[in-house]
Amino acid sequence: MVFKEKARILDREGIKRAVTRISHEILERNKDPEDLVIIGIRNRGEHLGHRVADFIEKIIGKKVPFGILDITLYRDDLTEVAEQPILKETRIDFDITGKKIVLVDDVLFTGRTIRCAMDQLIDFGRPAAIQLAVLVDRGHRELPIRADYVGKNVPTSLNEVIEVKLEEYDGVDEVVICEKG
Amino acid sequence: MIIKNGYIIDPSNKREGVFDILIKGAKIKEVSKNIKAKDEEIIDAKKKIVIPGLIDMHVHLREPGREDIETVKSATGAAISGGITSICSMPNTRLSIDNSENLELLKGIIKKDAKAFVSIVGAITKGRKGKEIVDMKMMKEKGAIALSDDGDSIQDESVMLDALKKAKENNLLLISHCEDKTISKSGVVNEGIIATKLGLRGIPKKAEYEFVERDIELAKKAKAKLHIAHVSCKESVDMIRKAKRDGVRVSAETAPHYFSLQDECCVTYDTRTKMSPPLRSAEDVEAIKKGLIDGTIDAIASDHAPHGKHEKEIEFDLAAFGIIGLETSLALAIMNLVDPHTKIFGVGVEGKRLSWMRLVELMSANPAKILGLNHKGNLSPGSDADITIIDPEKKWVYTKDSIRSKSKNSPFINWQFKGKVAGVVVGGKIVFSR
Amino acid sequence: MALTKSLYAKKDKMTTKNTVTWTKKDLLGLEYLTKEEIELILDSARSFKEVLARPLRKVPTLRGKTIVNLFYEPSTRTRTSFELAAKRLSADVINMVKESSSIQKGETLIDTARNLEALKIDIIVVRHNCSGAAMMLSRSVNISVVNAGDGWHEHPTQGLLDIFTLREKLKSIKGLNVSIIGDIAHSRVARSNIWGLTKLGANVTVCAPEKLIPAGIEKLGVKVTNDVDEAIKKADAINVLRMQFERDKTGAFPSRIEYFKAFGITEERLKNAKKDIIVMHPGPINRGVEMSAEVADGANSVILEQVTNGIAIRMAVLYLVSTAKKQRR
Numbered sequence: 001m002v003f004k005e006k007a008r009i010l011d012r013e014g015i016k017r018a019v020t021r022i023s024h025e026i027l028e029r030n031k032d033p034e035d036l037v038i039i040g041i042r043n044r045g046e047h048l049g050h051r052v053a054d055f056i057e058k059i060i061g062k063k064v065p066f067g068i069l070d071i072t073l074y075r076d077d078l079t080e081v082a083e084q085p086i087l088k089e090t091r092i093d094f095d096i097t098g099k100k101i102v103l104v105d106d107v108l109f110t111g112r113t114i115r116c117a118m119d120q121l122i123d124f125g126r127p128a129a130i131q132l133a134v135l136v137d138r139g140h141r142e143l144p145i146r147a148d149y150v151g152k153n154v155p156t157s158l159n160e161v162i163e164v165k166l167e168e169y170d171g172v173d174e175v176v177i178c179e180k181g
Numbered sequence: 182m183i184i185k186n187g188y189i190i191d192p193s194n195k196r197e198g199v200f201d202i203l204i205k206g207a208k209i210k211e212v213s214k215n216i217k218a219k220d221e222e223i224i225d226a227k228k229k230i231v232i233p234g235l236i237d238m239h240v241h242l243r244e245p246g247r248e249d250i251e252t253v254k255s256a257t258g259a260a261i262s263g264g265i266t267s268i269c270s271m272p273n274t275r276l277s278i279d280n281s282e283n284l285e286l287l288k289g290i291i292k293k294d295a296k297a298f299v300s301i302v303g304a305i306t307k308g309r310k311g312k313e314i315v316d317m318k319m320m321k322e323k324g325a326i327a328l329s330d331d332g333d334s335i336q337d338e339s340v341m342l343d344a345l346k347k348a349k350e351n352n353l354l355l356i357s358h359c360e361d362k363t364i365s366k367s368g369v370v371n372e373g374i375i376a377t378k379l380g381l382r383g384i385p386k387k388a389e390y391e392f393v394e395r396d397i398e399l400a401k402k403a404k405a406k407l408h409i410a411h412v413s414c415k416e417s418v419d420m421i422r423k424a425k426r427d428g429v430r431v432s433a434e435t436a437p438h439y440f441s442l443q444d445e446c447c448v449t450y451d452t453r454t455k456m457s458p459p460l461r462s463a464e465d466v467e468a469i470k471k472g473l474i475d476g477t478i479d480a481i482a483s484d485h486a487p488h489g490k491h492e493k494e495i496e497f498d499l500a501a502f503g504i505i506g507l508e509t510s511l512a513l514a515i516m517n518l519v520d521p522h523t524k525i526f527g528v529g530v531e532g533k534r535l536s537w538m539r540l541v542e543l544m545s546a547n548p549a550k551i552l553g554l555n556h557k558g559n560l561s562p563g564s565d566a567d568i569t570i571i572d573p574e575k576k577w578v579y580t581k582d583s584i585r586s587k588s589k590n591s592p593f594i595n596w597q598f599k600g601k602v603a604g605v606v607v608g609g610k611i612v613f614s615r
Numbered sequence: 616m617a618l619t620k621s622l623y624a625k626k627d628k629m630t631t632k633n634t635v636t637w638t639k640k641d642l643l644g645l646e647y648l649t650k651e652e653i654e655l656i657l658d659s660a661r662s663f664k665e666v667l668a669r670p671l672r673k674v675p676t677l678r679g680k681t682i683v684n685l686f687y688e689p690s691t692r693t694r695t696s697f698e699l700a701a702k703r704l705s706a707d708v709i710n711m712v713k714e715s716s717s718i719q720k721g722e723t724l725i726d727t728a729r730n731l732e733a734l735k736i737d738i739i740v741v742r743h744n745c746s747g748a749a750m751m752l753s754r755s756v757n758i759s760v761v762n763a764g765d766g767w768h769e770h771p772t773q774g775l776l777d778i779f780t781l782r783e784k785l786k787s788i789k790g791l792n793v794s795i796i797g798d799i800a801h802s803r804v805a806r807s808n809i810w811g812l813t814k815l816g817a818n819v820t821v822c823a824p825e826k827l828i829p830a831g832i833e834k835l836g837v838k839v840t841n842d843v844d845e846a847i848k849k850a851d852a853i854n855v856l857r858m859q860f861e862r863d864k865t866g867a868f869p870s871r872i873e874y875f876k877a878f879g880i881t882e883e884r885l886k887n888a889k890k891d892i893i894v895m896h897p898g899p900i901n902r903g904v905e906m907s908a909e910v911a912d913g914a915n916s917v918i919l920e921q922v923t924n925g926i927a928i929r930m931a932v933l934y935l936v937s938t939a940k941k942q943r944r
Contacts, residue, residue: 070662073675089661095670381746
């Protein structure tokens with residue numbers, strides 16, 4: 001499949017502003033950051049989550065526990081996915097019971113990834129709450145899931161693909177919208 | 182009947198070229214150029230090779246006893262479609278051919294059902310147990326052409342010597358399947374890297390050539406005739422070559438799989454590559470070819486060994502030894518042996534080293550001589566009108582559906598060949614044509 | 616998603632390692648895998664080892680799949696390990712333990728397999744005393760077949776877990792000196808280790824009494840010795856095989872005492888080895904035959920870690936074969 005780049009939605013600055021805003025909103029909503037933990041979903045949610053956790057640390061002057069979730073083993077489409085997902089480690093080195101978890105991912109689309117992530121988190125313990133932060137919400141939900149923090153809402157058609165690129169992973173910070181064809 | 186304009190290859194009369202053959206009744210009457218027809222039936226053999234019918238010295242008919250996997254009728258049907266007009270039936274049927282009753286029984290079945298000429302090889306020892314020698318005089322009188330215990334190779338040297346002496350007295354040929362079972366044990370493939378990779382028990386070449394050496398020595402001592410069955414390895418070829426040079430009355434055959442396949446073919450545990458003796462290494466395949474070319478090996482015999490699905494489509498260790506071969510024997514010999522320099526109608530495969538003349542020797546003239554079938558294996562006037570007509574240009578594929586044998590255990594299924602049997606005459610009658 | 620994939624490949628270190636996709640429906644032996652496929656299993660197993668460390672050691676990955684452990688040879692260890700691996704992946708497991716001798720009496724192996732396929736089983740894990748049984752099964756059915764040991768041929772998951780354990784301890788397999796000591800001729804563990812280790816670039820030595828060295832083994836790219844001290848001297852790791860005296864029908868085996876004297880791994884012998892040499896054994900151990908109790912339970916031994924790693928490897932294999940991308944059947 002070939003993707004044709006249609007428009008750039010966010011550039012480096014735009015992403016930085018979105019992360020900043022999301023971090024502030026998280027602190028606003030969770031007045032007591034004591035129980036707060038950030039968990040990024042592989043692959044790009046990991047790096048976004050890391051940025052959020054770093055930012056919050058700067059504001060409150062204290063480390064926020066940070067974990068990484070690989071949802072592959074919880075996917076409901078393993079036998080159908082076009083590419084065999086590459087299995088990576090989940091790294092959550094703390095007990096999540098009683099914690100307020102902010103899940104971080106790059107794009108919110110059907111909601112299935114988030115469903116997998118929540119199932120998996122619940123296998124790890126009993127959190128007090130799970131909240132969701134995403135850089136882009138592109139609509140087309142297939143499950144009753146919504147984000148608590150959104151960097152940018154982008155209405156899309158099913159023929160389009162949102163391509164999030166991050167410095168740590170792709171060598172550049174930008175979000176582009178592409179068209180299949 | 183006149184077979185007209187065929188390219189005749191008849192090693193016994195050293196004749197090669199375009200001739201007509203006149204057949205009267207069951208015999209050949211005349212072979213010459215431009216025989217004028219009166220009211221005889223004419224078979225046009227233009228651009229075809231016409232040879233004395235092929236003789237396969239080593240066939241397992243399975244009847245009497247295992248009619249579920251092969252019968253005299255189905256095996257001889259398969260034989261003629263492969264251009265074979267005479268076969269030797271080996272005695273290791275369920276009812277062992279070691280007494281007059283069973284021999285007569287088989288003779289009756291042959292008389293009733295056989296589509297080709299069948300000679301009976303009787304057992305050397307009772308029940309092929311390698312102990313008590315059969316009544317050879319009776320066997321000879323009842324028509325056994327030779328004796329062999331085949332797969333139940335006689336382990337006791339003194340019994341073998343005794344048998345050779347008695348065979349000499351009765352002017353009978355002994356055929357020996359050379360296998361020292363104290364060496365081959367429960368092996369299933371050739372000993373070496375392939376067996377090691379596969380984790381299968383190996384059969385050392387020594388299990389064969391030690392007995393080739395032993396039997397040659399014993400034949401020398403008894404001054405008897407000895408025929409060594411299905412030679413598979415280099416050392417055996419070397420020993421037979423030396424024995425012949427020393428004047429021992431020994432002859433030898435190999436089977437098409439020993440010059441067409443090698444032990445590497447076993448790497449997928451396909452039980453159609455399991456035979457006894459086992460497929461050997463590339464070096465052995467070359468030695469077999471060399472033996473065929475230089476005359477050390479006298480004959481090609483199929484060792485046609487039918488087995489049912491339940492005996493073959495099981496674990497390699499447990500599967501039966503052997504493959505069917507009547508329908509592919511000639512095609513494999515043409516494919517793997519025939520010399521490109523003796524092209525007939527432009528046929529001949531690159532890099533092969535055997536003439537068509539020599540091929541007919543190996544598959545017809547020599548077996549006839551070894552078995553003493555003086556009226557077969559040649560196109561002399563007065564000989565039996567057993568004739569095979571080959572279309573050397575015809576390309577074909579050996580498919581499972583086309584197999585005439587009751588069993589389908591062939592590793593050559595879906596192989597492509599060039600050179601196909603076009604017609605077969607047995608006893609002056611056309612028994613097969615396509 | 617070709618574009619996205621190429622981007623992943625550029626930056627993510629773990630991804631660059633594993634651009635290979637698993638396409639095989641079966642795991643029959645390490646001979647039939649590429650270096651990349653072996654590494655894919657090892658890398659995946661690392662993730663599954665992490666699953667085993669979670670508070671809830673279970674993931675829903677193979678929910679709804681059914682796995683049959685078809686064992687024609689008694690083997691509590693391997694069977695239990697496969698069963699645990701399947702259960703940790705939420706698959707349903709059925710154990711079928713059969714007497715090999717019943718094969719000839721009744722149903723053939725192929726019939727059994729075809730029946731399992733008709734029962735809508737997803738994966739057959741097969742242990743059989745005949746070499747090639749797993750390959751024969753894989754040809755007869757469309758469902759996945761995992762070889763849990765066939766005759767003397769291969770025991771791929773054992774080979775993989777041994778290599779996984781080595782890689783965990785020594786980081787890379789390339790250039791390692793590994794000696795396999797014991798009954799090489801009749802050992803499927805030895806063959807799987809040889810294929811896997813040589814593909815990943817290790818220098819492999821096999822060491823056994825002459826009668827237990829199979830013909831032509833050096834053609835697999837291994838050094839051969841009958842001197843155990845020689846085999847130990849430069850080794851980074853030794854894999855000591857179980858001597859199955861109970862199965863010896865050939866008389867090729869020396870007596871237990873003779874064997875221990877000539878080939879047994881003792882603390883005394885290890886004095887001449889590298890200080891941190893790794894000692895492996897596929898179990899169950901005959902203490903005082905292949906190795907002394909002190910060595911088996913000593914600081915260099917990783918035998919119990921091998922057992923744990925075995926579950927991770929088997930989870931990885933079951934996961935990969937059941938999510939394999941469709942290939943020609």
